[in-house]
Amino acid sequence: MKVLIAERGGYCYGVQRALDIAHEAAEQGSGPIHTLGPIIHNPGVVEKLARAGVSPVDSPDEVEEGTVILRTHGVAPAVIEAVEARGVKVVDATCPYVKVAQEKASSLARAGYLPVILGEHDHPEVTALAAHAGERAMVIESVRELEEAVAGGKIKGKVGVVVQTTQAGDNLAALAAVLAPACRELLVYNTMCNATQKCQEEALSLARRADVVIVIGGRNSANTTRLAQLCREVQPRTYHIEDAEEIQQEWFDGTETVAVTAGASTPPEQIESAAHHLRAIGDVLS
Template identity: 40%
Template sequence: MGTLLQLELPRVQKRNIKLARVAGFCFGVRRAVEMAQQARHARSGNITSLGQIVHNSQVIQHLRQQGIETAEALSDISSGAVILSAHGVAPQVLQAAKEQGLDIVDVTCPFVSKVNRTAKQLIEQGYPILLVGDPGHTEVRGVIGTIESMGGSVQLVSHPEEVSALTLGKKVGVISQTTQLAETFAQIVAEVCRRVADVRACNTICGATDELQEAAVALAREVDVVIVIGGRKSANTRRLRQLCEGEGVPAYHIETADDIDSRWLLGKRNIGLTAGASTPDWVIEEVARMLNDGDLPDDWNLHNPER
């Protein structure tokens, strides 16, 4: 689970390490990892994840040590069980896995499933779908595939300024990738409402994302610098950094303690820590120990409510 390194950091006074009220594993990620581990223990044959179960390299490495491999395509999985990631997959992928004779372990986050159900309801009511999300993200690909499999029309938008280039009709239903910024979703909905009379906006950003973001903003207002811990591919981790910087505080995205540059902490006494929803406890604690001379801070309490 990583080797604790001592980093020679610049000193002004004793550092105050402050952890965000909510940080690290969310309900959906914890559930996905536990389901994958249970599937491994229950099976003797091959078990492979189709893509990363969650967007965190340390978690993927930990699962690999337990015998769970990762493949980027179904064609790379010849037998055994396939784990469908927490981000979900399109129905076509699920069907292909069944036709290939693979044992299916579906660990899709319930909040992602809610996005698909919401899209289905809008389609049944005759609304074309506008999805607020990141192009190429695993969750977005799955949601788009699900909408298309239901015969729905879908367009993808990432930023408010992109709305003017969209071809929109008289009505539209707006939904969101679960890890988007609430502010971005609201701005896009406002732009759409200026152009379309009948807009059904359904905020499908999950509660865990909201709590992580709110806690990160509150933390940034109390510290001199924020260290944001999470996988490089993690969309929600990147947004935590963005939110902290929006509060006028320097914020740095790292994967592990090895990534910290001591220059970031020059003249900084109050150091904030937050972490994306796919970041395991042991990685967060390793960073805290490194910043605090090898020990956890006295008031350390890495507790996340079920969310």
């Protein structure tokens, strides 16, 4: 059984940067170090970091002293103010690409556009983007939702779009096609992250050549879940796992080629472990 490993799977620039910042804070830190929410959507990595002295909290109210690290997704301006009001040190690990999206979102509001955030409701990055875009911001997740908003007269006039960094390009194209005839002026900031696009493109290319696809990453990771969805559209025998131990031999009956990719919050050791597991299964089946 041939095992194809994606070169662009696993930690992206922003995640690696945030983890480096967290480890550096742990080494230098005096007093407790917290992240606001898990630093990335990968339970194994969060546990490891907690052992190194960096633990997540749900709210600024839980922090009495020490350091608070803002994670890659970014936070609303009000959250930064709430953390600063606690009198603790704030370390901003927001991904620079997310920062750009936040700046574009607030610039839309300042310029009088109706800000439309294309992204998942309740995703922390999207919630923060909407907060940066001000009170009029609307979050739209699907074409159907957008069509309803247009039909209800909620979207008109000057409209500006900002995109959740991990969205897929075809989703943006479909929404822009609905928006364009509905408004007087349309400004679209494509704030999708290049890392996500490249990872998705490579994964789809591998999925077309494979009998089975393994996608590794936290089940709470939007990025990994979308990667698995996309691969499944090309290869229905796609499995989303968090850990190599979940891999089952019966998934590979008659398999000649298996492709392995991973979300942006998946550490290299998890990818290596899965590859090792798959090679062992290949040896058994051959």
